[in-house]
Amino acid sequence: RTMTSFTSRISPNERTSLINNAFEAKRGSYSPYSKFPVGAALLTADGTIIKGANIENASYGGTICAERTAIVKAVSEGNRSFVGLAVVTDVASAISPCGMCRQVIREFCALDMPVLLIPGDYPKQPDGEWDSKPGMTEGGVRETTLGDLLPDSFGPEHLDLPRK
Amino acid sequence: RTMTSFTSRISPNERTSLINNAFEAKRGSYSPYSKFPVGAALLTADGTIIKGANIENASYGGTICAERTAIVKAVSEGNRSFVGLAVVTDVASAISPCGMCRQVIREFCALDMPVLLIPGDYPKQPDGEWDSKPGMTEGGVRETTLGDLLPDSFGPEHLDLPRK
Amino acid sequence: RTMTSFTSRISPNERTSLINNAFEAKRGSYSPYSKFPVGAALLTADGTIIKGANIENASYGGTICAERTAIVKAVSEGNRSFVGLAVVTDVASAISPCGMCRQVIREFCALDMPVLLIPGDYPKQPDGEWDSKPGMTEGGVRETTLGDLLPDSFGPEHLDLPRK
Amino acid sequence: RTMTSFTSRISPNERTSLINNAFEAKRGSYSPYSKFPVGAALLTADGTIIKGANIENASYGGTICAERTAIVKAVSEGNRSFVGLAVVTDVASAISPCGMCRQVIREFCALDMPVLLIPGDYPKQPDGEWDSKPGMTEGGVRETTLGDLLPDSFGPEHLDLPRK
Ligand SMILES: [Zn+2]
Ligand SMILES: [Zn+2]
Ligand SMILES: [Zn+2]
Ligand SMILES: [Zn+2]
Numbered sequence A, B, C, D: 001r002t003m004t005s006f007t008s009r010i011s012p013n014e015r016t017s018l019i020n021n022a023f024e025a026k027r028g029s030y031s032p033y034s035k036f037p038v039g040a041a042l043l044t045a046d047g048t049i050i051k052g053a054n055i056e057n058a059s060y061g062g063t064i065c066a067e068r069t070a071i072v073k074a075v076s077e078g079n080r081s082f083v084g085l086a087v088v089t090d091v092a093s094a095i096s097p098c099g100m101c102r103q104v105i106r107e108f109c110a111l112d113m114p115v116l117l118i119p120g121d122y123p124k125q126p127d128g129e130w131d132s133k134p135g136m137t138e139g140g141v142r143e144t145t146l147g148d149l150l151p152d153s154f155g156p157e158h159l160d161l162p163r164k
Helices: A012-026 A066-076 A099-106 B012-026 B066-076 B099-106 C012-026 C066-076 C099-106 D012-026 D066-076 D099-106
Strands: A038-044 A049-053 A082-089 A114-118 A141-145 B038-044 B049-053 B082-089 B114-118 B141-145 C038-044 C049-053 C082-089 C114-118 C141-145 D038-044 D049-053 D082-089 D114-118 D141-145
Touching (some): A012 A038, A012 A049, A012 A066, A012 A114, A038 A066, A049 A066, A066 A099, B012 B049, B012 B082, B038 B066, B066 B082, B066 B099, C066 C099, C099 D099, D012 D049, D012 D066, D012 D114, D038 D066
Parallel strands (some): A082 A114, B082 B114, C082 C114, D082 D114
Antiparallel strands (some): A038 A082, A114 A141, B038 B082, B114 B141, C038 C082, D038 D082, D114 D141
16 A cells, blocks of 8 residues: 655655654743643744744633744744644654644645644554555655645735735 | 526525625625725525624734634524525625635535625626636626635534554 | 722613622523533613623633623614623622633723622622622622723824834 | 942842843844844753843734743743843933733742842933932832732732632
């Protein structure tokens, strides 16, 4: 059986590095309320990897997810160009970013930017089940893109449209 | 030329009512910062329509969009079952909800719930351009669904998954 | 022993109504994650009371508190002038709004607007303990103001200040 | 005339470093919507300074302030103990954090943690006006604390209180 092929702009080395960094990032999670630690790793155009973890808040609404932590950290340090994102949780399947994170990522990333959703028990062995699903790649990593996660997105250009 | 057909669970009357209420809702917008008023109308399973508008905040981050205003208003009043959503802005094209709103809607609505994106200059006359695009319906309203706007969504069921 | 006196612009009837409505509002709470239901009631300048409850979200960050639900509901319905707010939880003491809510309230309310923090077991009987604390009023309700809760606040006027 | 004295746990060197880092941090701001760049610098218990800037979003609600950027960056990198915060904008006066930031800071910092609000034209020369105000210190820096900015705060301990 052949693994789903996926044309990606990230190299195998970068993929490995993103996955490792996402796991490392997860150790920085502060998630006493959800008990759902998440780690994210963001690859910049110049090859730097920036990590983020979810930081929860007693108000719940003040919670900032791993993906957004990585983005605001990266952008505030001067990075504006990103080529890949990886996300991992403690759950044994690929978990998708929430809509808030998709929107914040959207501000800075191309719609075809690869997003790797890593199962918490990576690397999974092929079992004929997960690995036959579309988008599934080595080790049980689901590979998607920002555009696939946030179709018909709202973005900066819409604020510039003329009002009636 | 034939309009895109779209199987929807909302009736023509409900559609008209959603559109009218979204326009009315927009009048309640408080958007001094973006100058981008948005109105939303939410149809409950029992036929009630609940309106919302975007309420901005000097902190920017404290801003709550029209769709979320409608949802929290509806839910806090005891509605938990929704069958349609319409959104309108002052822009002469169909504008999509932001990712935060898609996520908040996701908590309460089925993935196949119709979402009507109404152009601010509704009803548009067919011009062979917009009306040949997929999802376009009468008057230039783009009809989509929550699931199309937030594929592979994160939701309540994921928080219940066993952790490694 | 004398109860703390507090000069308030809300009448005894309005106070009672705010308290009752806050309890009723709490029944609309959707709080499966925190299991911390909150109800809020907002009194407009023309005597209307608008209710809100906390509406949580699986993303945690998408959660909107009771106070903000009440404010966005009220403002989107055309109310811009408020004279009192009451908040109640299931906890047997007066619980304060989170900082996000204080900020959102700040956009629309005067700093001297009374805020009533109602214990979940209202009315408490005087016991010489709670009722000797500053700000405590009949039934164990702590009466404070927006300005006391958010001193030196950031607001719309700061965005208008000239930049260097 | 004597400057307001203020007992602080940060040394003059740390103060200078916080101020310099807040200005540097501001250069990382992404604020195309508000045109209100903000920089923040957070001092950890072990003497490290972590910078943050405001990162805005077309959705407005997705905006994350400088103070929260600094906090989530610091916490996700393993810092949980903070002893000082400095904030600066482009405005020629001391500008306070928004309520959302106060709440997020509250999760991790002691109420007596010093917060330095730096005017954008720091150092100001004494002019008998700003420097006679309470809390004003060298160069026009207003020195306050988290507890002064968020009195009667809501925090993690409240979520643990027994429900009725
Ligand atoms: Zn998220
Ligand atoms: Zn939105
Ligand atoms: Zn709140
Ligand atoms: Zn802030």
